[in-house]
Amino acid sequence: MQVVKEYVQRWYESGLDPDEYICHQKRGNVAEIESTATGKRQNVLNFCSNDVLGLVQEEAIKQAAIDAILQYGTSNSSCSVLSGRIELHRQLEDEISEFKHLSHTQLFINAWMAMQGLMDAFCHLAIPIPGFRHTRETLILTDVLNHGCIVSAVVNADTRSGKVFGHSPRVRIKAYRHCDVQDLSRKLHRYARPDDRIMVVSDAVFSMDGDIAPLPDMLEVLQNYPGSVLLMDEAHASGAIGATGRGIYEHFGLLPQQAIERGIVPLIMTTFSKFAASAGAAISSHVAELIPLLNVSPTSIGTISLAPPLTAAALESIRQVRHHPELVTKLQENARYLRSRLAEKDFVAIGETNVIPVILPPEINPKVFGRHLLDKHRIWVSPIWFIAKPRLRITVNALHTKEEIEQLVAAMVATRDLLYKPMISA
Known part of the structure; x- marks a missing residue:
């Protein structure tokens, strides 16, 4: 020391x-x-709070948290995949899926664990399955000014627990210049191999610069790589951009479905500490099969599920945003x-x-x-x-x-x- x-x-x-x-x-x-x-x-x-919609002291949200404590107690005392899943989790996941126009959602206790859980699930899958062999490498491209939770997850993606406790193919990480779609395109052309699983990760709104990722141009580039995954971290976009606060797709007059129609797999990370008067995070996708992998990722199975009052506050907050x-x-x-x-x-x-x-x-x-x-x-x-x-x-x-x-x-x-x-x- x-x-x-x-x-x-x-x-x-x-x-x-x-x-x-x-x-x-x-x-x-x-x-x-x-x-x-x-x-x-x-x-x-x-003028430094992230309570962007001023919902932290909204009476209906405080009452929802109180009611959840009275019904479930202050903690679930287990991870979701064991005995820690409650009805409020299902309701919140459904609410987020509808809000973000992606039909499947998994909750996490914070953004850092959501990102790490996603890297484990996507890059390394889960336990060995008889008759299945994972052989394809993963190429991840990340904006150089992405939030620390992204940086921490992607730079360690090749050595996360899925790799420690079993064999899985290599994960290669490359950074591209901030919001520079031409550089993203060059890096993809230079580093992508025919059998790679490609993921591009970006903040939707950058937390230290206040600017917005060029989503339409990113989609134009990624449509040349069928099956590629585009993950948008909407921590500072949810509730803040788009006519009704749904985030970056709404901001640009798009829906995730339009990315899907181009052969791109859209993923959205939503966090609750800015617009939703709570704490926690979620990953949303149209791919149902991703959810069980997220649910058994080390950052899900090795920790506690989202506490009842936090879940209830986030749920009521999103309902408030949709109605107001x-x-x-x-x-x-x-x-x-x-x-x-x-x-x-x-x-x-x-x-x-x-x-x-x-x-x-x-x-x-x-x-x-x-x-x-x-x-x-x-x-x-x-x-x-x-x-x-x-x-x-x-x-x-x-x-x-x-x-x-x-x-x-x-x-x-x-x-x-x-x-x-x-x-x-x-």
Whole structure:
């Protein structure tokens, strides 16, 4: 542990550790937080939550979670394939399948485990079956800016448990440039072999850049590879893009069926921590045979199933979204309004969604900027300097008012004017 101790000490000395806060209470977009460093408590206006539709405190959703605890208890105390499957799981899977237009869905307790479970199931199948021999290699192409749960799963796809405990063919991983369909096409042409099983993996909305994957162009490329799989991680797309919040296919006026008709196998990962006021994840497909493999993957059979209150909250949240598409409309209106106001004030806000990364001048430390917003203006945003290029990461939601957005913009202008003194050459 000496290496760990020395590293963390240098980490602290370098000022690279994130500021930490404890939340004591939430009321709409106002949160009462405590600094773990100083113990200071204050009420702040929250622009860093992923509760994009503002459903976390919706009474019907809280009551659904409470009712689930009263009926089932707080935990299922087993994995799904043994004794941990409850009726709420089936209802949630059916709700997601209808919402995403893919007829079969498997639940996981989080996105990281869903991705790992999928890699195990797809690349390595399951236990040896008499008379069946798995001989085809897998080629996975991944966007270079994909979320960490994707990166972790795909880079280890060749050595996951399916490979450790039995023989399965090689898995080859190649990254392509961010949202660069021409590079994706080149990599497929260069690395795909005639008998390969091909999978392309991408965020639908990129969590640190706020931009959207070029789905139509990706389909154009993949139709040249019949049977190829296209996995879209819709963690930041569900509830946020598309007219009714159904995600990237709806955003582009498409249905997964149109991918299927081109010979492509669409997979969608849905997560519940952003739009669905809960935690957990799901993989959806039109291929029924994938589900039992996901169900016995090590990340399913080796852990507990999604807890009753989390399942109930996600289920009621999706029903709320389907019955109240105006929440999605309001979210998208707020995102456009904040982006326009930031542009008017000469801030560089990249992307196009409610995830709004603001690139600051290189002379400004985003950590210092974020601290000043919090301490002087009681505005809470996420300064990023350790998992992506330095920036402020702002998330707007459906509950934010124009007045709150104007309060944020004014605070950002005041903070920039205080911290940034550009050099003017003679």
